[in-house]
Amino acid sequence: MITLSDTPGLALYQDLYQQLRQAIQRGELSCGEKLPSKRKLSEQLGISVNTVDAAYAQLEAEGFIQSSPRRGYFVLETGILPQAEHPPAAAPAIPVQPEAPVQVDFSPQGMAREQFPFGVWRRLMRTCFNEYDPHILLRTPTQGDPGLRAAVAGYLYRARGVRCTPEQVIIGAGTDNLLLMLAYVLSPDYTMAVENPLYNHAHDLFARLGHPVSAVPVGPEGIELDALPEVARVVVYTTPSHQYPLGFSTPIGQRTALLRWTSHSQHRYIIEDDYDSEFRYESHPIPSLQSIDRQGRVIYLGTFSRSVAPALRISYMVLPTALLTVFQREYHGFSSTVSGFEQAVLREFMETGRFDTHVSRMRIYYRARRRSLVDALAPLQAHVELLGQPAGHHLTLRVHNGMEEAELLETALAVGVRVYPISPYFLGEVPREYRSTVLLGFGGLRDEEILQGAKLLAEAWLPNTGGTA
Amino acid sequence: MITLSDTPGLALYQDLYQQLRQAIQRGELSCGEKLPSKRKLSEQLGISVNTVDAAYAQLEAEGFIQSSPRRGYFVLETGILPQAEHPPAAAPAIPVQPEAPVQVDFSPQGMAREQFPFGVWRRLMRTCFNEYDPHILLRTPTQGDPGLRAAVAGYLYRARGVRCTPEQVIIGAGTDNLLLMLAYVLSPDYTMAVENPLYNHAHDLFARLGHPVSAVPVGPEGIELDALPEVARVVVYTTPSHQYPLGFSTPIGQRTALLRWTSHSQHRYIIEDDYDSEFRYESHPIPSLQSIDRQGRVIYLGTFSRSVAPALRISYMVLPTALLTVFQREYHGFSSTVSGFEQAVLREFMETGRFDTHVSRMRIYYRARRRSLVDALAPLQAHVELLGQPAGHHLTLRVHNGMEEAELLETALAVGVRVYPISPYFLGEVPREYRSTVLLGFGGLRDEEILQGAKLLAEAWLPNTGGTA
Numbered sequence: 001m002i003t004l005s006d007t008p009g010l011a012l013y014q015d016l017y018q019q020l021r022q023a024i025q026r027g028e029l030s031c032g033e034k035l036p037s038k039r040k041l042s043e044q045l046g047i048s049v050n051t052v053d054a055a056y057a058q059l060e061a062e063g064f065i066q067s068s069p070r071r072g073y074f075v076l077e078t079g080i081l082p083q084a085e086h087p088p089a090a091a092p093a094i095p096v097q098p099e100a101p102v103q104v105d106f107s108p109q110g111m112a113r114e115q116f117p118f119g120v121w122r123r124l125m126r127t128c129f130n131e132y133d134p135h136i137l138l139r140t141p142t143q144g145d146p147g148l149r150a151a152v153a154g155y156l157y158r159a160r161g162v163r164c165t166p167e168q169v170i171i172g173a174g175t176d177n178l179l180l181m182l183a184y185v186l187s188p189d190y191t192m193a194v195e196n197p198l199y200n201h202a203h204d205l206f207a208r209l210g211h212p213v214s215a216v217p218v219g220p221e222g223i224e225l226d227a228l229p230e231v232a233r234v235v236v237y238t239t240p241s242h243q244y245p246l247g248f249s250t251p252i253g254q255r256t257a258l259l260r261w262t263s264h265s266q267h268r269y270i271i272e273d274d275y276d277s278e279f280r281y282e283s284h285p286i287p288s289l290q291s292i293d294r295q296g297r298v299i300y301l302g303t304f305s306r307s308v309a310p311a312l313r314i315s316y317m318v319l320p321t322a323l324l325t326v327f328q329r330e331y332h333g334f335s336s337t338v339s340g341f342e343q344a345v346l347r348e349f350m351e352t353g354r355f356d357t358h359v360s361r362m363r364i365y366y367r368a369r370r371r372s373l374v375d376a377l378a379p380l381q382a383h384v385e386l387l388g389q390p391a392g393h394h395l396t397l398r399v400h401n402g403m404e405e406a407e408l409l410e411t412a413l414a415v416g417v418r419v420y421p422i423s424p425y426f427l428g429e430v431p432r433e434y435r436s437t438v439l440l441g442f443g444g445l446r447d448e449e450i451l452q453g454a455k456l457l458a459e460a461w462l463p464n465t466g467g468t469a
Numbered sequence: 470m471i472t473l474s475d476t477p478g479l480a481l482y483q484d485l486y487q488q489l490r491q492a493i494q495r496g497e498l499s500c501g502e503k504l505p506s507k508r509k510l511s512e513q514l515g516i517s518v519n520t521v522d523a524a525y526a527q528l529e530a531e532g533f534i535q536s537s538p539r540r541g542y543f544v545l546e547t548g549i550l551p552q553a554e555h556p557p558a559a560a561p562a563i564p565v566q567p568e569a570p571v572q573v574d575f576s577p578q579g580m581a582r583e584q585f586p587f588g589v590w591r592r593l594m595r596t597c598f599n600e601y602d603p604h605i606l607l608r609t610p611t612q613g614d615p616g617l618r619a620a621v622a623g624y625l626y627r628a629r630g631v632r633c634t635p636e637q638v639i640i641g642a643g644t645d646n647l648l649l650m651l652a653y654v655l656s657p658d659y660t661m662a663v664e665n666p667l668y669n670h671a672h673d674l675f676a677r678l679g680h681p682v683s684a685v686p687v688g689p690e691g692i693e694l695d696a697l698p699e700v701a702r703v704v705v706y707t708t709p710s711h712q713y714p715l716g717f718s719t720p721i722g723q724r725t726a727l728l729r730w731t732s733h734s735q736h737r738y739i740i741e742d743d744y745d746s747e748f749r750y751e752s753h754p755i756p757s758l759q760s761i762d763r764q765g766r767v768i769y770l771g772t773f774s775r776s777v778a779p780a781l782r783i784s785y786m787v788l789p790t791a792l793l794t795v796f797q798r799e800y801h802g803f804s805s806t807v808s809g810f811e812q813a814v815l816r817e818f819m820e821t822g823r824f825d826t827h828v829s830r831m832r833i834y835y836r837a838r839r840r841s842l843v844d845a846l847a848p849l850q851a852h853v854e855l856l857g858q859p860a861g862h863h864l865t866l867r868v869h870n871g872m873e874e875a876e877l878l879e880t881a882l883a884v885g886v887r888v889y890p891i892s893p894y895f896l897g898e899v900p901r902e903y904r905s906t907v908l909l910g911f912g913g914l915r916d917e918e919i920l921q922g923a924k925l926l927a928e929a930w931l932p933n934t935g936g937t938a
Contacts, residue, residue: 057751
């Protein structure tokens with residue numbers, strides 16, 4: 001029995017459609033049953049034939065009923081839906097690490113938001129978001145905006161000696177995304193040799209995509225060549241200019257040795273992840289592996305997360321020509337993963353020279369914050385050792401006060417300071433020499449916070465001396 | 470022999486550094502050789518000791534030389550770089566399909582740029598790009614901006630009956646990117662059963678990530694249930710509401726049958742790709758599979774490429790709770806692939822109701838363009854057949870004039886009209902019934918272009934009748 005309701009906002013035809021649909025689903029109208037003709041139903045309900053027609057059309061489109069020429073409408077078999085024995089539970093909340101509030105957080109991810117050129121960026125957004133640009137709403141080619149790729153190629157040559165054409169540059173939504181593309185296009189018989197420790201998920205990612213993976217120790221002399229797998233097809237993943245998290249820079253001799261090792265087979269490649277190349281503070285940056293590679297064996301990776309902003313999910317990868325051919329064949333037809341509009345804004349930022357200016361300014365800014373932190377740690381100096389090069393956005397600190405990592409973190413937290421562990425970056429056991437090592441980021445802190453944090457750390461870590469060694 | 474040049478813009482220390490470095494690399498200064506003391510070299514060259522000090526520091530940082538306390542600086546083994554037998558060739562240009570200029574291009578990718586709400590979007594960008602928002606420069610959580618996910622969950626419930634919490638929503642840089650995540654987190658013993666034909670790369674993508682893949686025919690009755698692989702762990706990829714490219718909508722009976730099939734094992738899932746759910750024109754949209762699923766077996770996919778803009782690489786995926794747990798475990802720690810800023814703008818667009826308004830307006834707009842095209846094709850009506858539902862941005866046209874696909878495309882091109890083939894979407898041979906079928910997009914065309922294009926097509930396809938059947 002159909003009774004049309006007066007539900008506001010519900011069109012009559014929708015009401016009728018829903019009631020008929022429910023009747024079918026509840027089995028009140030069963031398979032094969034003939035529906036009243038449109039005219040008859042319209043008279044019964046006092047509504048127009050058009051309304052019934054719309055409801056029947058909807059039911060027909062959804063496959064609840066079928067029209068048979070000159071005979072009318074019949075109910076179709078719609079099937080009984082299986083019911084869950086246990087209905088699905090509500091989704092669990094996304095797990096978040098509850099973090100105690102602290103006075104000073106030495107997060108290595110911290111960034112100086114107030115230094116961002118909001119005004120410039122806003123102007124560029126206005127310029128780029130232009131209704132007369134026929135491309136602004138469209139996706140870019142798979143490898144990214146050609147103008148941005150040319151700007152990246154030019155910048156990399158000036159800043160890092162990287163020699164490539166814009167055709168070799170691939171823009172992707174973050175380094176993880178580029179690694180996923182790379183693991184995807186490389187045939188699974190390539191062994192991936194990754195540094196240990198390592199800052200990202202490359203190990204799991206390559207393994208998940210079917211590649212044999214080997215973790216190779218890395219230290220002050222770079223990745224251990226003797227521990228590299230002696231196979232014909234291999235890709236070595238390394239951060240030679242500023243090892244993350246250890247902070248070391250691979251000496252030139254070891255760099256050339258790695259390139260020589262690679263030359264022993266035609267199918268050996270190196271992924272050079274130069275993630276914070278813009279932030280080397282006390283000397284001219286060390287030449288990139290790509291710039292001294294003569295054989296086209298280096299895949300160069302970089303990111304705008306640090307040099308512009310982490311929100312901007314834009315990284316880039318420079319492929320040697322042999323791999324570019326593979327990439328273009330295997331990844332053909334996939335969409336670019338980065339917003340065309342944001343690529344256009346970044347392209348303008350680079351083409352107008354503002355990127356270089358911004359990077360120079362930020363280098364000076366972060367160098368000063370690093371200097372402040374090093375100075376502020378003076379009271380601890382007899383008990384700590386800085387590892388690696390002056391670069392990036394954190395210090396790698398080896399502490400000689402008898403505490404191991406967990407105790408260093410806990411005692412710091414007890415005085416309201418968060419420092420960061422190095423152990424999560426290691427695959428397997430942490431080697432003895434890094435068991436008392438922690439990370440102190442300085443990118444997001446003001447000088448007074450740095451001073452205050454260092455003072456509290458001295459109290460936490462040298463309690464018997466009153467914090468002054 | 471060192472002679473400092475007067476190269477403008479080159480600091481003296483850089484000049485000295487480069488000359489020494491070249492001398493070492495060319496073997497003029499060999500391993501173990503002692504360098505002149507800083508004082509001596511500064512006197513020789515008539516430059517300050519500080520300049521020499523900077524150059525030596527740079528060489529030392531790069532591992533070319535080493536200082537030995539009280540003895541001086543010594544050249545280190547830097548190794549000879551292997552040379553390529555054949556130096557790498559210049560990168561090939563990115564292959565582009567050279568396309569002949571045409572009068573009317575019925576591209577299924579066409580969009581109505583002039584209908585985009587540029588003013589509204591600009592205002593939202595201004596509001597969101599706010600230096601006082603502490604999160605605006607930071608990456609969002611892995612699954613995306615929580616506010617955007619809540620807005621998507623709300624919209625999907627209103628528009629498609631999808632029942633989910635914001636926790637179940639994952640934001641990604643396009644559907645390819647979400648499928649890659651999904652293929653990544655699912656264990657490789659899941660067989661992926663994909664529709665054939667299919668609009669995207671899901672087949673290759675799943676195969677590449679190690680999943681057994683099975684192509685299952687699809688037609689007016691939806692995916693063929695009898696052809697689904699009878700294995701315990703399987704994920705069926707389907708576009709039930711508007712099959713792309715065929716245009717069919719799976720009837721409700723087949724939908725429930727697919728859900729019943731899925732219920733036969735605990736590890737059977739369905740990917741419901743509802744890529745253009747916003748654009749159904751002649752009846753109320755058919756209920757999504759997700760909305761009638763009682764067992765938590767449907768992974769629901771959607772995108773903003775069509776409803777907002779393709780440049781905006783934003784799609785979403787709703788995971789059933791069982792898979793959400795797997796996702797959160799396996800994909801833990803990866804970065805979101807979508808710009809935090811653009812997520813914020815889209816969130817505002819949705820939260821302020823402007824998305825709903827825009828979609829309603831665009832639905833009316835595209836429905837009118839579709840109607841124009843159908844009307845314009847009237848001269849051909851005795852010779853063509855429209856497949857599928859009135860939805861989306863293209864017509865699927867079966868032509869009965871004796872021509873097969875290639876000839877249909879060529880004869881159209883000969884009169885200056887581009888129509889699109891259906892064959893690239895098929896894996897393997899095109900079934901007989903689709904060999905004379907082409908796609909005509911209408912999204913990017915004005916009515917006069919549509920009229921002109923249809924007139925030319927009639928001339929091309931019905932030459933003997935003077936274009937009027």
